[in-house]
Amino acid sequence: MLSVAAQIVATLDGRVPAIWVCISSARGSVPREAGAAMLVTADDASGTIGGGHLEYKAIEFARECIAARQTLATRRHFPLGPALGQCCGGAVELTFVPVQAADRADWQRLADTAERGGRFQWSLPLDSGGVAALDLAFTPWHVWVFGAGHVGRAIVQVLAALPCRVTWVDSREEPFPAALPAGVRLVATDDPAREAARIPAAADVLVLTHSHALDFDITLALLRRDDLGYVGVIGSGTKAATFRKRLAARGLSDNEIARMVSPIGQPAARSAAVTPAAQRWAASKHPGVIAVSVASELIARQQLLPRTHIPMRAEA
Structure with missing residues (x-):
């Protein structure tokens, strides 16, 4: 926005x-x-x-x-x-x-x-x-979203209502909707992984492109930085395990790999403190459910970060 x-x-x-x-x-x-x-x-x-x-x-x-x-x-x-x-x-x-x-x-x-x-x-x-x-x-809140498929669209729509700056990246121009929410910046590029170097420090990043190979290249570039916030990658537990093995083979340490959150959009499903019905909804693959759940996880993380405000003062 x-x-x-x-x-x-x-x-x-x-x-x-x-x-x-x-x-x-x-x-x-x-x-x-x-x-x-x-x-x-x-x-x-x-x-x-x-x-x-x-x-x-x-x-x-x-x-x-x-x-x-x-x-x-x-x-x-x-x-x-x-x-x-x-x-x-x-x-x-x-x-x-x-x-x-x-x-x-x-x-x-x-x-x-x-x-x-x-x-x-x-x-x-x-x-x-x-x-x-x-x-x-x-302290601006930057969120970068890689991927303009169904889940990407749903996530951007939810993020556009939040006090964050959204940058939306895809290797294809066609998936972007004609009408964009205010304040969303588009990046259409042949090499999305290269954009990882342009992301502001402390930004949150979501990786959910149409290609597992592209997801991996972007994730590798992101985890090689040590100054980003949330790095979330869409997919199943099997995809996440595969990525972790491949990232280790590319020389990343356990601590670097641990910064990858995958699957995304399932914070409640990872908790034993919720009911089975709530866990089923949390594990839903519906784009809207994933979008709201991911946004909730990002908001919770932001609320844990220190915020500094120096108020206006009046002088005579």
């Missing part, structure tokens, strides 16, 4: 008045963390700061800012109690930033940093006369 930052640049290109809404600080129990953001126009809203009445009021206020042609950022404090009909009990501070062509370089810098990762800093004048020092750290 397109990040909110990337959508801001597209909004500037279309010259559509918009307000960027960011949770600049959060205390107690809140629906989203500091740094969560959304983009609001007069007719649309993308991204989310947690939904519910808070988001409704934020959109309402953002549209008031648009109607008033506001040019300076402003802050509002929202206690998430009875006043908003939410029982979270915490409180958030929202910063509303007009999207203006004069700030295009900063918005582009925000989009670039959100894409590649790193720290973004920006001092914004407030309508109160103070300055909001925006200081954010981004």
